[in-house]
Amino acid sequence: MTDMDDEEPLLIAQGLTKWYGRQLGCRDVSLDLYEGEVMAVVGESGSGKTTLLQLLSAQLEATAGRVLYRMRDGVTRDLSILGEAERRFLARTDWGYVHQEPTLGLRMMVSAGANVGERLMAVGWRHYGKIRGAATNWLERVELDPARIDDTPQTYSGGMRQRLQIARNLVTHPRLVLMDEPTGGLDVSVQARLLDLLRGLVADLKLSAVIVTHDLAVARLLSDRIMVMKGGEVIETGLTDQVLDDPCKPYTQLLVASILPP
Amino acid sequence: MNTPAYNFAYLDEQTKRMIRRAILKAVAIPGYQVPFASREMPMPYGWGTGGVQVTAAILGPDDLLKVIDQGSDDTTNAVSIRKFFMKTAGARTTTSTRKATVIQTRHRIPEAPLGEHQILVFQVPIPEPLRFLEPRETETRRMHALAEYGLMHVKLYEDIARHGHIATTYAYPVKVDGRYVMDPSPTPKFDNPKMNDCAALQLFGAGREKRIYAIPPYTQVKSLDFDDHPFERYRADGTCALCGAADSFLDEVLTDDRGGRMFVCSDTDHCETRRSRRSGEPQQVSP
Numbered sequence: 075m076t077d078m079d080d081e082e083p084l085l086i087a088q089g090l091t092k093w094y095g096r097q098l099g100c101r102d103v104s105l106d107l108y109e110g111e112v113m114a115v116v117g118e119s120g121s122g123k124t125t126l127l128q129l130l131s132a133q134l135e136a137t138a139g140r141v142l143y144r145m146r147d148g149v150t151r152d153l154s155i156l157g158e159a160e161r162r163f164l165a166r167t168d169w170g171y172v173h174q175e176p177t178l179g180l181r182m183m184v185s186a187g188a189n190v191g192e193r194l195m196a197v198g199w200r201h202y203g204k205i206r207g208a209a210t211n212w213l214e215r216v217e218l219d220p221a222r223i224d225d226t227p228q229t230y231s232g233g234m235r236q237r238l239q240i241a242r243n244l245v246t247h248p249r250l251v252l253m254d255e256p257t258g259g260l261d262v263s264v265q266a267r268l269l270d271l272l273r274g275l276v277a278d279l280k281l282s283a284v285i286v287t288h289d290l291a292v293a294r295l296l297s298d299r300i301m302v303m304k305g306g307e308v309i310e311t312g313l314t315d316q317v318l319d320d321p322c323k324p325y326t327q328l329l330v331a332s333i334l335p336p
Numbered sequence: 337m338n339t340p341a342y343n344f345a346y347l348d349e350q351t352k353r354m355i356r357r358a359i360l361k362a363v364a365i366p367g368y369q370v371p372f373a374s375r376e377m378p379m380p381y382g383w384g385t386g387g388v389q390v391t392a393a394i395l396g397p398d399d400l401l402k403v404i405d406q407g408s409d410d411t412t413n414a415v416s417i418r419k420f421f422m423k424t425a426g427a428r429t430t431t432s433t434r435k436a437t438v439i440q441t442r443h444r445i446p447e448a449p450l451g452e453h454q455i456l457v458f459q460v461p462i463p464e465p466l467r468f469l470e471p472r473e474t475e476t477r478r479m480h481a482l483a484e485y486g487l488m489h490v491k492l493y494e495d496i497a498r499h500g501h502i503a504t505t506y507a508y509p510v511k512v513d514g515r516y517v518m519d520p521s522p523t524p525k526f527d528n529p530k531m532n533d534c535a536a537l538q539l540f541g542a543g544r545e546k547r548i549y550a551i552p553p554y555t556q557v558k559s560l561d562f563d564d565h566p567f568e569r570y571r572a573d574g575t576c577a578l579c580g581a582a583d584s585f586l587d588e589v590l591t592d593d594r595g596g597r598m599f600v601c602s603d604t605d606h607c608e609t610r611r612s613r614r615s616g617e618p619q620q621v622s623p
Contacts, residue, residue: 159482181469181490188493195493196486202496202562224497 082144084109084282085250089139090129092122099125100306102139109249110280114293114314116329117303123286126303127252130284131171132161143250166193170243174255176235179242180227186213186238187223193246212241216271233264237271244275251276251283257292269295290333294318302326345392345425351375355393355548359539362550367512368480369463374546384417384442385543387459391421391440394455394539401427402436407444407585407602414442433605443506445527447584447606450536452553458521460542463549465509465519485517488560496565505570511558512551520557526569526585531557574599579610 083106092099100122107113115123128134130141132153144150146168153161165171173179180189190209191199199205210220216237227235236256243251256272257265273296276283287293293300293314300317302310302325310323321327343349351373358372377385395401401421405413409431417440421427430436433446440457450456466476469487479487488509495503508525512518520531521540531538531551538551551557561567572586577598584606586599601607 158478162482162484184469184490184494185497187497188490191493192486192490195489196484200489200561200563202493202564205493206497 081108082150083107084111084144085130085284086142086150087130087139088142090126090136090141091138092125092129092134093137098122098306099134100129100303103129103303103308104139105301105311107250107282107284109282111299112276112281112283112285112297114297114300115284115286115303116288116290116293116300118288121303122306123288123303124254125306127254127284127286131165131169131252132156146249166196167246168248168250170240170248170251172236172239172243172251172253172256174258176227176232176239179239180235182228183226185224185226186218186230189227189238190242190245193242197246208245209241212245213238215244215275216241217267233260233268236260236268240272240275244279247279249282251281253283253285255287256285257287257289265292272296290318290329302329342424344397345395345421345427346378347375347389347392352393355389358548359390359393359550362539362548363537363552365516366552366555367516367518367549369547369549371546372548374543377543379416379420381544382461383413384440384459386541386545386548387440387442387457387543388417388420388541389543390457390539390541390548391417391438392425394457395421395425395427395438397426399427399437400435401429402431402433402439402605403429403441404439404444404446404603404605405442406587407446407606408604410604431605432609433603443522443524444585444602445523445530447601447603448609450534452535454536456534456536456538458523458538458540460519460521460540460547461544462507463519463540463542463545463547465507465517480516483515485511485560488517489562492560492562492565496562502561502565502567508567509560511560513555514558517560518549518551524570524585525559525567526571528557528559528567529569533557572599576601576607579607579614581607581610 085107087103087105090103091101103126115126117123129136141153142150143153187206187209190212191205194205194208210223213220213223218234218237227238257268285296297314300314301308304325310317310326318330321330354373358370362370375389377388379385403414403418405411418429422429433448437453438455442459464476466487469491470476492502506524507519507522508528510518510520510528533554535553537553540549559567572588574586575582576584578600581601584601584603587602588597588599590597
């Protein structure tokens with residue numbers, strides 16, 4: 075095991091603020107994410123969780139603050155000064171982004187195999203057999219039937235689409251995965267299987283992840299650390315178990331208390 | 337009072353200059369789609385308004401014009417465009433590929449090799465090769481700018497996954513000069529290799545979509561493919577029933593309603609040249 079204290083963080087956010095005109099998205103959010111670490115961002119609807127995720131993935135430009143990322147060559151760089159080509163290359167090789175709505179993250183008109191293979195082709199794979207082999211392998215890893223590799227995601231159920239989206243993102247072995255409510259809109263048993271799968275993948279691949287969710291159970295199951303947001307600001311942060319077992323802020327206490335006892 | 341109500345070759349000189357500027361830019365950046373202010377032409381979109389504007393901008397009084405549609409000189413589209421330039425420019429026309437200096441074409445590249453003195457003008461319906469995979473124009477432009485062409489292979493992958501081979505038979509995407517991916521207009525993929533290292537200047541005009549692009553002479557044009565599924569030319573398995581050509585692109589023609597059919601060359605000039613040469617040979621041999 076490498077000593078975490080000696081290592082630099084993979085992702086650093088400093089004072090991130092986003093105003094949509096006069097409407098606040100989020101204010102003064104800072105975080106450090108280390109390799110292999112999973113951070114959950116929880117909070118009610120409209121608390122700025124998705125805005126934060128889009129700022130971290132450089133899809134939105136911050137009004138103030140900056141995001142730093144340690145590239146594969148070990149140099150930590152400011153994302154805002156990267157060229158667009160570099161940023162897009164990073165986004166489709168070293169990062170994954172899992173949307174809540176799988177139709178946003180998938181190409182619905184092309185087969186599952188092509189969906190998984192797209193990133194590989196984008197980084198220069200030009201051998202059909204190898205691309206298909208990699209796609210088959212990934213479908214198996216996310217527990218999809220490889221026999222359905224030539225079906226379009228339109229014929230897939232909601233849970234299958236979400237697993238396909240995850241496979242599509244992980245095929246280039248990204249180091250950082252950003253997930254926006256990955257289990258939202260799925261029924262409870264499918265959610266449980268998906269969470270199980272995610273937990274396994276995150277551990278196997280030593281992924282760093284930021285998971286936005288309003289479901290504290292998801293946060294408890296997957297994350298090492300947690301950040302509670304309200305009204306665009308971070309109100310509490312710490313180790314997941316600590317925050318959920320012993321919440322300090324009234325809002326966090328309310329959140330924790332609102333979970334129905336099993 | 338006998339002066340015509342329009343300029344030489346229909347378009348006014350300012351419009352021609354605008355189109356020529358777009359053409360020059362297109363030639364300077366092979367395969368890049370240059371936007372231009374496409375004009376309303378006295379024919380419907382889909383009839384070759386882009387090609388007609390390009391031709392009008394480059395046509396001079398000394399040019400010899402040939403117009404083909406699906407390889408043929410005598411189909412409606414070819415006849416009406418040829419008449420258009422005869423009327424508006426007094427242009428001299430020909431059906432001979434060898435003699436023509438400007439050839440406007442729809443759906444084919446002539447069989448006879450083209451020379452440095454010739455310009456081939458293509459009519460293009462949809463210039464954007466990525467259109468059916470990525471509907472957003474803002475996004476496709478960005479992808480061209482950053483040379484992100486993985487998506488083009490997704491289409492070819494889909495073909496193989498569904499049909500076992502690359503089933504795209506026309507408008508087969510090519511990479512021009514190692515940089516821009518380009519739609520060669522709906523020509524059969526049989527014609528793709530002819531674009532590579534071609535001595536003639538190739539201009540593409542899309543009237544409705546307002547884009548001009550070009551392949552300068554002697555430019556490398558490569559058809560996209562996979563290592564294990566290389567690009568293959570496609571040609572109907574047969575010979576021309578009229579001239580016996582075994583290497584030209586063939587049209588299949590139904591001859592009756594009882595299953596009768598024949599293959600003939602799609603390039604009518606190529607077919608006629610071969611036939612006249614064949615019927616001419618015995619005369620030369622005879623004493």
